[in-house]
Amino acid sequence: MDKILILDFGSQYTQLIARRVRELGVYCEIRPFRLPLVDIKAFHPKGIILSGSPASVYQPDAPLCRREVIEQGVPVLGICYGMGVLGHFYGAVTTRAASREYGRASLTIDDTADLFSGLGSGLTVWMSHGDKLEAMPDAFRRLAHTANAPFAAIRHRTQPFFAVQFHPEVAHTDSGKAILGNFLFRVCGCARDWQMHSFAEMAIDRIRRQVGNGRVLCALSGGVDSSVAALLVHQAIGPKLTCVFVDNGLIRKGEAVQVDQAMGEHLGLHLISVDARERFLTRLKGIIDPEEKRKIIGAEFIAVFEEESRRLGRFEFLAQGTLYPDVIESVSVQGPSVTIKSHHNVGGLPEQYDFELIEPLRELFKDEVRELGRELGLPDVILWRQPFPGPGLAVRIIGEVTQARLDLLREADAIVEAEVAQATLNRELWQAFAVLLPIKTVGVMGDERTYEHVIAIRAVTSLDGMTADWARLPHDLLQAISSRIVSEVKGVNRVVYDISSKPPSTIEWE
Numbered sequence: 216m217d218k219i220l221i222l223d224f225g226s227q228y229t230q231l232i233a234r235r236v237r238e239l240g241v242y243c244e245i246r247p248f249r250l251p252l253v254d255i256k257a258f259h260p261k262g263i264i265l266s267g268s269p270a271s272v273y274q275p276d277a278p279l280c281r282r283e284v285i286e287q288g289v290p291v292l293g294i295c296y297g298m299g300v301l302g303h304f305y306g307a308v309t310t311r312a313a314s315r316e317y318g319r320a321s322l323t324i325d326d327t328a329d330l331f332s333g334l335g336s337g338l339t340v341w342m343s344h345g346d347k348l349e350a351m352p353d354a355f356r357r358l359a360h361t362a363n364a365p366f367a368a369i370r371h372r373t374q375p376f377f378a379v380q381f382h383p384e385v386a387h388t389d390s391g392k393a394i395l396g397n398f399l400f401r402v403c404g405c406a407r408d409w410q411m412h413s414f415a416e417m418a419i420d421r422i423r424r425q426v427g428n429g430r431v432l433c434a435l436s437g438g439v440d441s442s443v444a445a446l447l448v449h450q451a452i453g454p455k456l457t458c459v460f461v462d463n464g465l466i467r468k469g470e471a472v473q474v475d476q477a478m479g480e481h482l483g484l485h486l487i488s489v490d491a492r493e494r495f496l497t498r499l500k501g502i503i504d505p506e507e508k509r510k511i512i513g514a515e516f517i518a519v520f521e522e523e524s525r526r527l528g529r530f531e532f533l534a535q536g537t538l539y540p541d542v543i544e545s546v547s548v549q550g551p552s553v554t555i556k557s558h559h560n561v562g563g564l565p566e567q568y569d570f571e572l573i574e575p576l577r578e579l580f581k582d583e584v585r586e587l588g589r590e591l592g593l594p595d596v597i598l599w600r601q602p603f604p605g606p607g608l609a610v611r612i613i614g615e616v617t618q619a620r621l622d623l624l625r626e627a628d629a630i631v632e633a634e635v636a637q638a639t640l641n642r643e644l645w646q647a648f649a650v651l652l653p654i655k656t657v658g659v660m661g662d663e664r665t666y667e668h669v670i671a672i673r674a675v676t677s678l679d680g681m682t683a684d685w686a687r688l689p690h691d692l693l694q695a696i697s698s699r700i701v702s703e704v705k706g707v708n709r710v711v712y713d714i715s716s717k718p719p720s721t722i723e724w725e
Contacts, residue, residue, distance in 0.1 A: 265297025465607030
């Protein structure tokens with residue numbers, strides 16, 4: 216299929232570029248700007264997009280690709296800093312702008328061909344930059360301008376090289392998707408051949424060839440990622456897949472039964488459930504520090520999983536639900552010495568495991584995983600399950616994890632989930648859950664003084680979990696949640712609502 220290569224120079228919006236391209240039906244991948252030319256040619260891109268960056272091209276150590284990357288015969292689109300990179304190779308003058316431009320700007324279109332075809336004479340676009348193109352190279356001509364950016368969009372006079380100062384990938388840019396579509400289809404000549412049905416067929420064939428006559432083990436958490444990965448592998452190799460579900464006692468109410476019914480009984484996967492609740496709770500006794508909780512839970516999970524794998528016999532492969540954002544965030548645009556973010560399932564396999572990895576979702580974003588799950592027939596009860604932290608409820612209990620505190624939080628969390636679903640908001644929210652705070656407050660219940668626990672409600676909206684805004688839940692929904700928790704969960708007399716966004720906060724409390 217036709218492919219677009221996105222070279223990442225460190226922009227916060229790079230993933231959005233990839234999402235928009237795929238939404239338009241074209242496959243793409245994000246790679247660091249240092250990607251060798253031989254690898255770029257092996258990828259066979261129909262076009263190349265240069266991302267933005269927090270850097271400036273006039274800095275001595277500015278991140279730059281080689282000029283040969285630009286001049287290999289395929290169309291190029293530079294976005295924001297990418298405009299500076301493209302201009303750098305042709306003698307453009309880029310300087311620090313008098314004032315940083317951030318937010319909406321009125322774009323006047325000077326040339327309605329190619330990039331701006333069918334978009335009229337003006338648009339509202341989203342700017343986020345501190346530099347501007349002061350002088351345009353002789354080989355280029357202007358396509359659009361704003362009051363503060365005289366060359367807000369340019370193109371090479373003879374080559375299919377385009378650049379824009381604004382960000383067409385963000386939702387705040389009017390017709391931003393149409394601009395990207397013009398580049399993909401009018402300029403690059405791409406076909407809309409990125410479809411989940413064809414991906415599923417391709418992935419199943421790839422798994423069959425990789426596994427051959429071997430056996431595959433999969434750690435099934437019950438979340439959408441591991442469930443879709445397991446179902447895809449199952450459809451490829453059937454009974455040669457064994458899934459292990461570890462009930463560590465830190466999961467949501469009814470989750471173990473849901474996983475067993477959906478994945479085992481309904482879909483026919485060979486599923487083994489391990490009851491490890493007591494051993495996890497014992498290991499967490501007296502532990503308060505959240506990072507220590509995470510390490511203990513991670514190590515104990517590996518120990519349980521390793522014991523089960525030895526008991527079940529020889530497996531050559533391990534299936535994981537690694538997603539594309541995990542892969543992207545684990546690769547630094549600055550080189551091997553700096554990592555943006557490490558993930559437990561990206562290169563984090565314990566050394567004692569002699570497995571070859573199968574990661575069938577490592578090319579997909581979260582929304583694409585759900586689309587694939589729907590294609591494969593995954594039940595909605597699993598398909599639309601909200602993201603859940605690996606350490607589970609342990610990091611939603613501030614302080615020590617005990618059985619009593621787990622039981623209390625689990626009941627409160629189930630009420631949040633039920634009321635959000637009743638309000639038909641469960642698919643609009645990224646996450647909605649309860650947190651048990653390490654304090655007690657005075658209350659009055661039944662004309663008596665109480666001194667009981669506090670539950671915090673956290674609900675956020677997000678595209679990918681990297682940034683998030685607190686959800687403006689209807690007041691009657693908040694009232695219903697609060698009333699039910701105080702009435703039905705013994706030991707709680709107060710409910711509060713978290714109105715913090717990410718950043719500066721994180722989605723989880725620990």
